[in-house]
Amino acid sequence: MTAPRNALPVAIAGGGIGGLACALALARKGFRSLMLEQAREFGEVGVGLHVAPNALSVLDALGVGPAAKKNALMIERLQMMDAVTGEEVVNIPCDARFEQRFGNPYAVAHRAHIHGPLLEACRAHELIELRTNSRVTGFEPNDAGVSVTLESGERIAAAALVGADGVYSNVRKRIVGDGDPLPAGAIIFRATIPAAEMPKDLQRPYPTFWAGPDWHVIYYPISDWSLFNLGCTVLTRQAKLVEAEEFAPDVVLPLFPNGCETPMRVIHIPKSFRRFVIVHREPVGNWTEGRTTLLGDAAHPMVQYIAQGAAMALEDAICLAAEADACDGDFAQAFLRYQDIRIVRTARVQISSLMLTKLNHAKGVERKVRNSLFEGRTTEQHYDRLAWLYTAPPYVK
Ligand SMILES: Cc1cc2nc3c(=O)[nH]c(=O)nc-3n(C[C@H](O)[C@H](O)[C@H](O)COP(=O)(O)OP(=O)(O)OC[C@H]3O[C@@H](n4cnc5c(N)ncnc54)[C@H](O)[C@@H]3O)c2cc1C
Known part of the structure; x- marks a missing residue:
């Protein structure tokens, strides 16, 4: 076994x-971790x-x-259609x-097809230990690093702790203490449609x-x-805030009025939908306390309109490991540097995503204004406007 650079593991919730x-990025820099x-x-x-x-990078x-x-x-293109008139906007x-x-x-992709390869690579790496049934409920800093408490009462000695425990993060409770995430004023009904049931002309x-x-509707093959x-x-x-309830079409369909034929055809296909309340948090200026920090949705949850939450979590991971490497395992220093590098970019994505609420759901004259914003925009001009987001930061290498 390659000798790890840290005697105690970095615990990752x-x-x-x-x-x-995060576990994989740390392992590739020689740090061992314990995934909980x-x-x-x-x-x-x-x-x-x-x-x-940027996520693929x-x-x-x-x-x-x-x-x-x-x-x-x-994918071949990114497209936005006006669901009232049926015209192409972007x-x-x-x-x-x-x-x-x-x-x-x-x-x-199907989420499992991104999560799966990461999991397999973690399983194959000798510096990563994976544990399930291990809910992190708290942590205490000590001279050696951090003592991590599990729901079972077990305490784990770690060199540092990364809270990657999602939008309802327990680790965040102590560091930021801003309570539950806020409803963002939207709900999403999700379903998967077997290809055989999807009209051939809509399989793009x-x-x-x-x-x-x-409202908006999106569909794509996975x-x-x-x-x-x-x-x-x-x-x-x-x-x-009720998660993942099943809903029948007769409850869901009336919530999507005044649409043209094509999106209506598609939303009439599923026999049931799962409902999720969309939540978000305001960006914060600190998500680190000594040798404990946050990553991904635990640090900067966002509404899904910009489709970048997982991408930001991936970028966080590689940045955190690069700083741990640069600080030679001084995790308190590394976590502050990581947070400093990541806060503005992730906050910009959180804010931009929330701003898309208006653009994606415009009605009346605002709908016409929205459509006119994109008129005549060339491909290069689109790329220029997206460059800040889709260009991977320099530490992604
Ligand atoms: C409707 C919707 C669509 C989206 N679409 C996209 C998209 O197209 N592209 C994109 O990039 N992002 C998208 N996102 C965002 C993306 O899903 C998240 O940003 C991403 O999954 C965050 O990853 P994470 O690892 O930080 O958190 P999570 O994926 O939430 O993982 C957290 C993990 O921690 C575990 N956990 C929770 N609490 C504890 C605890 N106390 N102890 C131990 N383990 C714990 C959970 O079981 C889970 O496995 C979307 C989000 C939504 C809601």
Whole structure:
């Protein structure tokens, strides 16, 4: 076994995409870690994910790019349609020019096909220990690092702790203490549609995004075209945080009025939907306390409109490991440097994503203004506006 650079492991709370990427990035710099996942098994919910070029560049840097891309679909374009008139509003080619500009194509995938290769790479690495049934409930700093408490009462001695425990993070409670995330004023109804049930003329090699009045609908192929991922989001004042309830079409469909024929055809296909309340948090100026820090949704949860939450978690992971390396295992210093590097970029993505609420759901004259904003924009001009987001930061290498 390669001698690790740290005697005690770095504990990582949460084995989602962010936590696994963090373990792998640290291992590739010679640091050992102990992954503590609350669930009985590692896994991801069975829905789709946009994997923008900046996210693919992180997967490449972690050595899992080829495995992740194998089961992903490299999309042909990014498109927005006006769901009232049926006209095309935005069409951004994701072709060779796109790849050349941003260093990678743009993919969509089943979440398991991104999480899976990361998990396999972690399992294969001798510096990573993976534990399930291990819910982190608290932590205490001590001279050696951090004592991490599990729900079972067990205490784990760690050199440092990374809270990658998602939007309801326990680790965040102590560092930031801002309570539960806030409802963002929207709910999403999700379903997967078997390809055999999807009309042939709507099976396109890219996500089709329909922007309606106070709602939007998006669908795209996943799992080698065997399924279509469908997300139907509607603005609502409803604040009750209930996760993953099943809903029948007769409850869901009336929430999506005044749409043209095509999106309506698609949302009439599923026989049931799962409902999720969209939550967010305001950006914060600190997410680190000594040798404990946060990563991914635990640090900077965002609404999904910019499709970058997992991408930001991946970028965090590689930045954190680069700083641990640069600080030669002084995790308190490394975590402050990591946070300093990441806060503005992640806060910009959180804020930009929330601002898209208006653009994606415009109605009346605002809808016409939205459409006019994109009129005549060339491909290069689209790329220029997206460059801040899709260009991987310099530490992604
Ligand atoms: C509707 C929707 C669509 C989205 N679409 C996209 C998209 O297209 N592209 C994109 O990049 N992002 C997207 N996102 C965002 C993305 O899903 C998240 O940002 C990403 O999953 C965050 O990863 P994470 O590892 O930080 O957290 P999570 O994926 O939430 O993982 C957290 C892990 O920690 C575990 N855990 C929780 N608490 C504890 C604890 N106390 N102790 C131990 N383990 C714990 C959980 O079981 C879980 O395994 C979307 C989000 C939503 C809601």
